[in-house]
Amino acid sequence: MISKKCTYALRAVLALARNHGGAPLTIHQIAKAEEIPPRFLEAILRDLKQNGLTDSIRGKDGGYRLSVPPADLSIGEVVRVVEGPWFPTDEDKNPDVFQKVWQEADSTLKNVLDQKDFQTLVSEQDALRADNILNYSI
Amino acid sequence: MISKKCTYALRAVLALARNHGGAPLTIHQIAKAEEIPPRFLEAILRDLKQNGLTDSIRGKDGGYRLSVPPADLSIGEVVRVVEGPWFPTDEDKNPDVFQKVWQEADSTLKNVLDQKDFQTLVSEQDALRADNILNYSI
DNA sequence: ACAAACCCTACTAAATCAATAGGGATAGTG
């Protein structure tokens, strides 16, 4: 199952994507907006940084930014950093009949998750929010 | 990640598929052949039974059988029983932008894992074994 | 009656997940 950590990571990255071009967002800003435990988020963002997905600026006026444009970052890239592999890979020794299935499942899943980039997600979130406002107003 | 329990389950079902039509296989026979801890396998087979994938016969000459022909049983059905869901589903309340992606990932994965049935797997395993014998003989 | 088999509940040890704690390093500002 997708871990809580992973959903936190995705929400944080989405917030950063939405903010792209502006001043860096601090851990506390993101934590408050997304209701993520701040110290936990700190570890997550550091993890993403060490894997090249985010940049950070230290000291006053510091914070986090995406290290690539939102259009160039996919859900799959974030999930892979946080979750690691989903299927057993390379049992070397005696290859079994399931190996091929795991490989296919893995690449198919990769395909789906690499399809959607964060620029698109921001737009979709905007649309969703507009919808919700309408529904609540009725 | 696919659990050990799940790989045990798949191997056990494959053994039962290979045996289909013959006398029921006992827990100990399967455990020995597949090198699975017997008491753990017992729990797994019971689980599969409670979900309708296997049948059991109690008492002397008892054991386990597939409750459907191997051609009608897929890897996906076994995995779903043992692993449960992989993606967050139905967060009702406030639907988020990730929901759609999870749904698509889930159905794509289902598709791949439901593709391969155990009759096919038995054949593939036969082919694989023949290969190995050849390789070791050289 | 006996033995071979499955059935059921409960327990435990180890690993992982989710989160927290306690500091240290860096950078802008008065």
Added chain:
DNA sequence: CACTATCCCTATTGATTTAGTAGGGTTTGT
């Protein structure tokens, strides 16, 4: 320079899940 806001790093904790074990109970063929 002192101060404070920020990220950085390691370790620790409590809860949950995973992997497996234990101890008995029930069924069935001989």
